[in-house]
Amino acid sequence: MKALILVGGYGTRLRPLTLSVPKPLVDFCNKPILLHQVEALVKAGVDHVVLAVSYMSELLEREMRVQEQRLGIRISLSHEKEPLGTAGPLALARELLNIDNEPFFVLNSDVICDFPFKDLLQFHRNHGKEGTIVVTRVEEPSKYGVVVFETDSGRIHRFVEKPQVFVSNKINAGMYIFNPSMLSRIQLRPTSIEKEIFPVMAEEGHLYAMELQGFWMDIGQPKDFLTGMCMYLQSLRQHAPERLHTGPGFLGNVLVDPTAQIGENCTIGPNVTIGAGVVVEDGVRIKRCTVLKGARVRSHSWLESCIVGWSSSVGQWVRMENVTVLGEDVIVNDELYLNGANVLPHKSINESVPEPRIIM
Numbered sequence: 001m002k003a004l005i006l007v008g009g010y011g012t013r014l015r016p017l018t019l020s021v022p023k024p025l026v027d028f029c030n031k032p033i034l035l036h037q038v039e040a041l042v043k044a045g046v047d048h049v050v051l052a053v054s055y056m057s058e059l060l061e062r063e064m065r066v067q068e069q070r071l072g073i074r075i076s077l078s079h080e081k082e083p084l085g086t087a088g089p090l091a092l093a094r095e096l097l098n099i100d101n102e103p104f105f106v107l108n109s110d111v112i113c114d115f116p117f118k119d120l121l122q123f124h125r126n127h128g129k130e131g132t133i134v135v136t137r138v139e140e141p142s143k144y145g146v147v148v149f150e151t152d153s154g155r156i157h158r159f160v161e162k163p164q165v166f167v168s169n170k171i172n173a174g175m176y177i178f179n180p181s182m183l184s185r186i187q188l189r190p191t192s193i194e195k196e197i198f199p200v201m202a203e204e205g206h207l208y209a210m211e212l213q214g215f216w217m218d219i220g221q222p223k224d225f226l227t228g229m230c231m232y233l234q235s236l237r238q239h240a241p242e243r244l245h246t247g248p249g250f251l252g253n254v255l256v257d258p259t260a261q262i263g264e265n266c267t268i269g270p271n272v273t274i275g276a277g278v279v280v281e282d283g284v285r286i287k288r289c290t291v292l293k294g295a296r297v298r299s300h301s302w303l304e305s306c307i308v309g310w311s312s313s314v315g316q317w318v319r320m321e322n323v324t325v326l327g328e329d330v331i332v333n334d335e336l337y338l339n340g341a342n343v344l345p346h347k348s349i350n351e352s353v354p355e356p357r358i359i360m
Helices: 033-043 057-069 088-092 117-127 180-185 193-203 222-239
Strands: 003-009 048-053 072-079 104-108 111-113 131-139 143-151 156-161 170-180 207-211 217-219 255-258 273-274 285-287 290-293 301-303 307-308 319-321 324-326 337-339 342-344 358-359
Touching: 003 088, 033 048, 033 057, 033 111, 048 057, 048 088, 057 072, 111 131, 111 170, 111 222, 117 131, 117 207, 131 143, 131 193, 143 170, 143 207, 156 193, 156 207, 156 319, 156 358, 170 180, 180 193, 217 222, 222 255, 222 307, 255 324, 273 285, 285 290, 301 307, 337 342
Parallel strands: 003 048, 003 104, 048 072, 131 207, 255 273, 273 290, 285 301, 290 307, 301 319, 307 324, 319 337, 324 342, 342 358
Antiparallel strands: 104 170, 111 217, 131 170, 143 156
């Protein structure tokens, strides 16, 4: 089976992290975002993954060669010369997706959830039509485009953009499965699958919805990245609690790479991910944060709702909060306060940042 992942462009919403590595390779809970998806696809029987990219990244290509070997699958990069929207990339990769008559998966690269690919394939085969989209329930449907469908069969009637009166609380979760016949609907030009292709398929009775069980998050920006981390750790607590770190000073759900070093009298958690080679010195307090590979947090610092970039260093007695994001190799000097700071790579911070801003 095949799958197409819409990787897209430069990942501007997740800067400053994406100034150092392509977004699919940013570590989410100690594993590149893309690998969460690819590994789940492989489990469901996918042996060929196509990445639709709009800029060629040697780093991404190199990493994918490594993963091909490790997972024993084929990974192709489909490179668009101009932005083709969310449907155009399917037309561009038509030759790869149309090899046999098997259905193929399509997914957005920012989605994290308990991936339901096996169930999705089963559901799709059962109704026998051209396409199935995964939908997820949201609290505030008026902020989204919602999907109106028959609850018993899953047949989609229509899509409503940001409804002001209640019609549905199910939204498109950015994961699909299609029969190859669907490709004839798409021309090789910038096209929106949501606005131009889906409504026509629904009208013809060819589009069905399957509701996602469990959590779902689009982690394409720092605030949502941290929320998604909390959800993912809670899911680990339910399905694989042995992967979480326990012991004195650890509260709630905490994921720690075995190569990380943690000092005395620290309080870590709830909802913390600590990457490979990270050093946390004595007396540090960390909650609701991701600390990426090779970073150092010096003694008696206090971090909440932050992402600490690769190889960055946080000084002693520092306080950081409110979705502060440090890019790669940032130095925060001792005794500073950072409130919602967004710091570009290779910067040294010598004064406090009392209000949220970007440090260039």
